[in-house]
Structures are given as C-alpha cells and as structure tokens.
Amino acid sequence: AQSVTQPDIHITVSEGASLELRCNYSYGATPYLFWYVQSPGQGLQLLLKYFSGDTLVQGIKGFEAEFKRSQSSFNLRKPSVHWSDAAEYFCARFTSGTYKYIFGTGTRLKVLA
C-alpha cells in the first residue's frame, strides 16, 4: 500500500537555527505531495505543495521543500526558525487512482528561545 513516513516524531531546535523535517513516500506514479502545519487546537493549514516541475518548491512562512524522486523524499526546510513555528507538521500525498490523501503521523516541532 502506498504510504507516507515521517521518521521523526519530535524535533527540538533553537530559535534562529535551521530546520529540516523528513518525509518519505512509498513508490507510486505521479506523486502529489503536500506539507501541512497544525497549531495546537487548530485545523491544518497548507504550507506548500508539489505537483510537477521545479523540484524545489516555496511555501508560506519562509518554508521550502525539495522533491527527490531517487530518494522518495519530500523534506521540509526553513533556514531560520521562529518561536511561532512551534507546531505539528504533516506530510501528505494524494494517491492517484484512489482519490485519497494519505498523511504521515506528523512531526512535533519545539522551538527553544
């Protein structure tokens, strides 16, 4: 079955440090990939998405992600983390042929002042 894996359950970084959140997807044609952020008690907000074309995609709040087909990865990065980035981050893929969006288990980011 097609799946999305986020290997890191928790990540802690200092404010101002760089960030990389990992996401791996199982093999499948035409991956539509997404990163969402969820603040406590809130719904999910789209950060960025990849459908095709340039493998480096820019999103909101200074985030970017790079699609690497050879590694089946879609890692999320930010060069300098702000305290307000503390939240839970979800990677997701749209599974062609099944009409379903599959989510990873999430990575909870803690930011130290």
Add this chain to the structure above:
Amino acid sequence: NAGVTQTPKFRILKIGQSMTLQCTQDMNHNYMYWYRQDPGMGLKLIYYSVGAGITDKGEVPNGYNVSRSTTEDFPLRLELAAPSQTSVYFCASSYSQGNSGNTIYFGEGSWLTVV
C-alpha cells in the same frame, strides 16, 4: 470566506448515544473527507466522497456512517458511541478533475469525548 465548516466544535457523548457531525463547504468541491486524529497516529481516513451520492470507506470506517446528498454537505454519523471514538474529527474537501490531486482544505475540527 467560510471554506469548510464543521459543527459542533466540542461534544461529550455517553456510551451508546448517537450523534451527527455536520460538515459543509462552500467552495463547490467535489471531493470530501472525514478524518480522525489521535495523538501520535496522524490522520486516519474514515470515509470519503467523490461527489454527491457517492461515498466510500477509508481506513477506519467501523462505527461510522456518512451520506452525501448534496455537493456542499457531508455529515458523519456515529450510531452507538464507544470510548474508542474519542478523538478529534476533521472534515476536508478538495476539487479534483480526472485522476489528479489538488489542495485539500480542512475544517477547524470537532473534539468528541465519549464517556
């Protein structure tokens, strides 16, 4: 812009009671989804619909039912509430043509506790 609206936001149910979580979207999206979120488990798909009159089971459909009589509405029914259904429920929608994916938009969530 309303987007995806879920009600109620919070609810406490007793074991065996029934209830319906309401979901409506005003974006004319054809696809709608119900997910549940449990700590450390991410989002699990309960049911989904690709258009009015069409619904299908997701990963964890047991104990739930849905209907899609209109494009806008996708209610989730819990017939006999059980403690295992204590969770946060998210309704979501997207617009897709053919077999392609598109951004999925979420409601703000419904916190359900079964005691």
